[in-house]
Amino acid sequence: MSADWGPVIIAVGLFILLSPGLLFQLPSRTRVIEFGNMCTSGIAILIHAVIYFCIITILIIAIGIHIHIE
Secondary structure (H helix, E strand, C coil): CCEECHHHHHHHHHHHHCCCCCCEECCCCCCCCEECCCCCCHHHHHHHHHHHHHHHHHHHHHHCCCCEEC
């Protein structure tokens, strides 16, 4: 019997990529989008959480990505 690691890998990868301020921040304090500024705000955290939820829902539930490791 093998475990389904697809949702875990997708969730961790998206969490790292969509952390506000790491790669980009939407919205930023001075512009609409900034790249690599390592600063964040409450609204940016909320926007990134909504984007994270939408992408993870599409990838795991709608498409059904599964990775089985034995």
